[in-house]
Amino acid sequence: MKDNHQDSQLKRELSTRHMQLIALGGSIGVGLFYGSSSTIQMAGPSILLAYLIGGLVIFTIMRALGEMAVAEPVSGSFSMYANKYLGRFAGFLSGWTYWFMWIVVGMAELTVVGVYINYWFPDIPQWVTALVVLVMMTLVNLANVKAYGEFEFWFAMIKVVAIIGMIVLGLAIIFFGVGNHGEAIGFDNLWAHGGFMPNGFHGILMSLVLVMFSFGGVELVGISAGEAKNPSKSIPSAINNIVWRILIFYIGALGVMMVIYPWNKVGSEGSPFVQIFDYVGIPAAAHIINFVVITAAMSAFNSGLYGSGRMLHNLSVQKNGPEYFKTVSKNGSPSRGILFSSAVLLIAVVLNYVVPEKVFIYISAVATVAVITSWMIILLAQLKFRKSKTKEEVAKLKFKIPLYPLSTYIAIVFLLMVIVLMAFIPDMRVALYVAPVWFFILYIGYKVIHVKK
Numbered sequence: 091m092k093d094n095h096q097d098s099q100l101k102r103e104l105s106t107r108h109m110q111l112i113a114l115g116g117s118i119g120v121g122l123f124y125g126s127s128s129t130i131q132m133a134g135p136s137i138l139l140a141y142l143i144g145g146l147v148i149f150t151i152m153r154a155l156g157e158m159a160v161a162e163p164v165s166g167s168f169s170m171y172a173n174k175y176l177g178r179f180a181g182f183l184s185g186w187t188y189w190f191m192w193i194v195v196g197m198a199e200l201t202v203v204g205v206y207i208n209y210w211f212p213d214i215p216q217w218v219t220a221l222v223v224l225v226m227m228t229l230v231n232l233a234n235v236k237a238y239g240e241f242e243f244w245f246a247m248i249k250v251v252a253i254i255g256m257i258v259l260g261l262a263i264i265f266f267g268v269g270n271h272g273e274a275i276g277f278d279n280l281w282a283h284g285g286f287m288p289n290g291f292h293g294i295l296m297s298l299v300l301v302m303f304s305f306g307g308v309e310l311v312g313i314s315a316g317e318a319k320n321p322s323k324s325i326p327s328a329i330n331n332i333v334w335r336i337l338i339f340y341i342g343a344l345g346v347m348m349v350i351y352p353w354n355k356v357g358s359e360g361s362p363f364v365q366i367f368d369y370v371g372i373p374a375a376a377h378i379i380n381f382v383v384i385t386a387a388m389s390a391f392n393s394g395l396y397g398s399g400r401m402l403h404n405l406s407v408q409k410n411g412p413e414y415f416k417t418v419s420k421n422g423s424p425s426r427g428i429l430f431s432s433a434v435l436l437i438a439v440v441l442n443y444v445v446p447e448k449v450f451i452y453i454s455a456v457a458t459v460a461v462i463t464s465w466m467i468i469l470l471a472q473l474k475f476r477k478s479k480t481k482e483e484v485a486k487l488k489f490k491i492p493l494y495p496l497s498t499y500i501a502i503v504f505l506l507m508v509i510v511l512m513a514f515i516p517d518m519r520v521a522l523y524v525a526p527v528w529f530f531i532l533y534i535g536y537k538v539i540h541v542k543k
Contacts, residue, residue, distance in 0.1 A: 141340045156325055159325050163322075217440070238396050270369075302505075364376050459525040
């Protein structure tokens with residue numbers, strides 16, 4: 091009955107509108123605006139195929155999560171399902187690993203905000219910007235879940251408008267020659283520079299690691315399920331729309347970039363988005379994209395603080411974390427979990443002038459392993475969830491994963507392949523050394539917490 095008690099504490103104030111944009115904001119990060127050129131260099135135009143493959147796997151993972159979230163809409167989501175269907179240690183491991191992932195991502199995003207604020211105000215130290223954003227987003231999350239939903243709605247909307255604007259302008263250049271003396275560019279650039287797969291199948295394989303990392307955050311829909319006004323309607327709607335979002339925003343945006351510019355020149359002169367806006371002759375293109383990237387980073391940080399606070403609350407409900415985090419404020423916010431996460435994130439303020447930038451690449455690699463661990467646990471929990479049901483109960487499920495169980499098994503194998511591929515990318519390899527140490531620390535922590543049980 092504790093699950094029900096938990097849900098009555100966390101208020102259901104997120105509308106379908108909020109849920110849609112939370113899902114969208116989670117799957118569109120800073121990487122698309124400034125990091126997309128590095129993935130394009132790995133695979134060339136065939137990066138579109140990599141995003142399509144990755145998108146189908148993400149859709150499978152989200153449908154697996156959605157099946158459980160609609161049937162049992164609890165905040166904390168997959169950690170609670172792992173605890174219930176895979177055992178207490180699985181709930182402990184997935185919850186703390188997911189909390190750790192958002193802390194790591196939050197540190198990186200705080201730094202990104204500082205870097206891009208410096209573009210306008212070079213005299214403001216990065217740590218000052220990081221501290222201001224940290225305090226501001228903490229206050230938003232402490233207010234209530236509706237405040238978080240509204241901020242995320244508008245932050246995500248800015249990203250969406252920027253991407254749609256870039257795609258529309260790009261299509262105008264391609265078909266009508268806007269900015270090119272009225273001469274349509276055509277699609278030759280997709281195969282004229284070494285072919286559609288210039289680096290072969292190897293290039294697509296290697297790019298899949300970064301492609302999957304860029305999708306980290308989509309599972310926030312499940313985390314917010316316990317606070318959705320109408321989970322049986324809003325969760326399926328948000329999850330089903332993820333596929334066309336990926337097609338439009340990732341494949342559409344990257345496709346336009348590579349049609350206009352040869353793939354080996356995309357991003358050679360700064361952000362690909364700035365290049366497109368400049369091409370058409372829009373004044374202050376760099377300033378517009380700088381603003382968009384700052385809001386994208388703040389959006390990711392806002393979501394991370396939301397997710398980490400809810401996860402700590404959920405872990406305490408499961409008795410997989412300190413009882414201290416169980417308390418919820420009068421307005422339904424897990425304030426202690428949010429404040430603890432913010433306190434840990436203060437480390438990022440210090441790191442902004444102590445740690446070299448390379449460390450953040452390593453931290454991102456660790457975050458990739460953390461999110462893949464979360465996705466793997468979602469899939470394994472869904473298998474157990476379905477096996478625990480009778481035929482009659484399965485028939486009553488409102489939101490089933492397609493092609494069960496084949497789709498679930500294919501997604502599991504795919505995630506295992508991505509982890510193996512990380513060993514072949516030097517900057518990512520460090521995560522494969524750090525991850526076992528983290529899991530061992532968690533195992534010791536688990537034993538200490540449950541030593542009296």
